[in-house]
Structure formats: C-alpha cells, structure tokens
Amino acid sequence: MILRLGLLLLIFPLGVQAADLTMPFPATITFTETRALGSHRIAIGPFDETLPSVTVEGTITRQIWQLTGAETTLQILAPLREQLRDDGWTQVFACSTRVCGGFDFRFEIDVTPAPQMFVDLADFSYLAVQKSDAWTTLLVSRSGDLGYVQATTVDPDGTVEPAKSTSNAASPPSTPPIAPPTTTSxxxxxxxxxxxxxxxxxxxxxxxxxxxxxxxxxxxxxxxxxxxxxxxxxxxxxxxxxxxxxxxxxxxxxxxxxxxxxxxxxxxxxxxxxxxxxxxxxxxxxxxxxxxxxxxxxxxxxxxxxxxx
Structure with missing residues (x-):
C-alpha cells in the first residue's frame, strides 16, 4: 500500500541509537520490508575490476521513496547525509555515478527492482555509514521529475524494528487476500x-x-x-x-x-x-x-x- 505523505520520517530503532531521517522533499513511500535475518552487501570502495565490499548479516530494514521537487541527486543526498552524521553515524564510503564505477557498480550492489526503485545509470549516488556494528546504506537516483531513495539498515544484534512514521498517515485499508494459484506455473x-x-x-x-x-x-x-x-x-x-x-x-x-x-x-x-x-x-x-x-x-x-x- 502506497502511503502519500507530505513529510516522511524514517526511524531505525537500533541497539545503538535511533537514526531519524527526514525526507528533504515531498515524498511517497513505495516499498517497506523488514527481515529478521538476512545479509546485505555494502560497498566500501568504487568498482575497479571487482567491488570492495563487506557483507553484514542481521535484521534488515529497507524502505524506498519517490520524491518530487529535487533537481539533482545531491539535493536529496546531502541533507540525509548530514542528518546521519548528526545522529552519530560515521561515513565509510560515498560516491556518484562514474566515480562509483557506473553500470558495474550498480549491478554489484543490492537494488530493489523497478517499479519501486529506479537507478539512472548516468545519475545516482551511494552512501554507506556505520554506527557500532550497525550499517545504513543510501542509494539515490532520479528519473525525469522524480527522485528515488533506497535506505537499507542492517543490525547484527537483531534489534531493528520495522520502520515507523511519525506523520498522520492513514492505516492501509484491509484488502482481500490473494487466492492460491490454480496452476503450478x-x-x-x-x-x-x-x-x-x-x-x-x-x-x-x-x-x-x-x-x-x-x-x-x-x-x-x-x-x-x-x-x-x-x-x-x-x-x-x-x-x-x-x-x-x-x-x-x-x-x-x-x-x-x-x-x-x-x-x-x-x-x-x-x-x-x-x-x-x-x-x-x-x-x-x-x-x-x-x-x-x-x-x-x-x-x-x-x-x-x-x-x-
């Protein structure tokens, strides 16, 4: 269910300290997922023959937004990066498009497929930050008039709860369950x-x-x-x-x-x-x-x- 919010807050309740991220432009959340145990590959350097990375296991929380009003990816990423820094997260790696390694970089990292997340191979930015044993990555891109933000947090201690919003978003209406398929296709x-x-x-x-x-x-x-x-x-x-x-x-x-x-x-x-x-x-x-x-x-x-x- 898509929640249309004028102002969105992303809260990651970690075992260390909660990270409050406020979207800098009007935004719509298009995807949210929490897995109790999973792994997330985190880039810690640009792609050059191979991708320098670490794979962290733990509770995975991911949300994706579509934003309107931004003219560059940096206008989206910069305030989010500042908020993370103020909340005690330490930047490990950041890059944009060609510096990241272009297509090769994007192909190696974990990206939710379209239509929820779009990555323009000529216009995207990536950020990886760490606090204690927890990691957060941001992937930001634009397509036409829309901006896209994918935020993924992994907590090895397993204390991350599903992301919450402090806005007045309405609860999703109940919907009929999807029927089991009548074929095995x-x-x-x-x-x-x-x-x-x-x-x-x-x-x-x-x-x-x-x-x-x-x-x-x-x-x-x-x-x-x-x-x-x-x-x-x-x-x-x-x-x-x-x-x-x-x-x-x-x-x-x-x-x-x-x-x-x-x-x-x-x-x-x-x-x-x-x-x-x-x-x-x-x-x-x-x-x-x-x-x-x-x-x-x-x-x-x-x-x-x-x-x-």
Missing amino acids: DVAQALVAEGHAVLSDLAFATGSSDLTQDSYSSLESLAAFLRDNPSTTIALVGHTDAVGSAAGNIAISRRRAESARTLLTGRYGIAPGRIETQGVGFYAPIARNDTEAGRRTNRRVEVVITSTD
Whole structure:
C-alpha cells in the first residue's frame, strides 16, 4: 500500500541509537520490508575490476521513496547525509555515478527492482555509514521529475524494528487476500510469493517490440491468475538492453509492455482497466549488458501487482 505523505520520517530503532531521517522533499513511500535475518552487501570502495565490499548479516530494514521537487541527486543526498552524521553515524564510503564505477557498480550492489526503485545509470549516488556494528546504506537516483531513495539498515544484534512514521498517515485499508494459484506455473507462484514476476517467454529482438507467436504460456498463466483474483490490478513493465539511447529505450520498453497488454486483453479477455503499462528502458537490468545472453535476458516484460482492492 502506497502511503502519500507530505513529510516522511524514517526511524531505525537500533541497539545503538535511533537514526531519524527526514525526507528533504515531498515524498511517497513505495516499498517497506523488514527481515529478521538476512545479509546485505555494502560497498566500501568504487568498482575497479571487482567491488570492495563487506557483507553484514542481521535484521534488515529497507524502505524506498519517490520524491518530487529535487533537481539533482545531491539535493536529496546531502541533507540525509548530514542528518546521519548528526545522529552519530560515521561515513565509510560515498560516491556518484562514474566515480562509483557506473553500470558495474550498480549491478554489484543490492537494488530493489523497478517499479519501486529506479537507478539512472548516468545519475545516482551511494552512501554507506556505520554506527557500532550497525550499517545504513543510501542509494539515490532520479528519473525525469522524480527522485528515488533506497535506505537499507542492517543490525547484527537483531534489534531493528520495522520502520515507523511519525506523520498522520492513514492505516492501509484491509484488502482481500490473494487466492492460491490454480496452476503450478512459475508466474502464478511468483506473484503469490513476491508480488511480481518476469514473463520470460516474451522474447524481443534488440530495438523491437513485436510479439509474433499465437500464444504465450506466461500470459495464459497470468490471465488465469487474474481471473482467480478479480480485485487484483497489475502493471506490465517493459525493459530493454543497453543498446541505443536512453530516450529510445524508454519508448521501446513502453511499447513492449503495451504489446503484452494487447494480447492479455484481446486474446485472453482481461479487462483493460485492470492493466497499466510502464517502460523503464535499460535502467533496471537483471543481467550484464556486455554479453548477448545478458542483453537477451534484459529485454523483457515484468508483471507487478499494484493493488488487490
């Protein structure tokens, strides 16, 4: 559930001292997660052949925001960095875009996939700070008029509680549970478990949005899932490899999502109002773009559950 807040506070109740981070611009929280035991890879230097890093285990808390009003990533990051410093956190490593190592750096670090988090490979900043045994990392980027902040805290002592907000955010309304899938398809299982899935049999050539087969098992499974869950709405998100310009790839990725939507509504009878489309170009790769196999993997459409209201 997306909470629209005029001013957001992120509180990490750590065994050391709570870190209060106030978003410097109007913001919307798009993702929140706490895992009682997990691991987080933290970059402590720029990518140069390999990524200098430490992997810390413990309670993981992550939140992601979309912000409006910022013209640069530094306008977002600088006040957050200052707040952490004032709260007793020590900076271990900070970098921006090329200094970080560009694509190679972004590919090595832990990033929540689109549409929750977007990373512009030409405009992002990273910060890693430490207090006692606890670590916090910030990843900041922009796309168009929107800014994005991913904040991840890992506490080896396991004393981190789920992040709380001190604003007057309304409690999320109750929603019907998602029905168990009637098929054993990977798509249905992933949607139930994770809320998103790759439609892996929708294959595209570089620069193309054409779908030419008569049927696709992933769309058939998605249609069955949507029929089983009539209150669920979805977004189809198109992706590209890194060949070509950013603007051209954004347009192609949107057309790929729309091609899948056309089949889902026309051939499989799903109501158009339940499906939105987005295109994010090459900004959310799941494989390297310097091999043909990686580029082929990155040319894809993903489905994301947007609501069950």
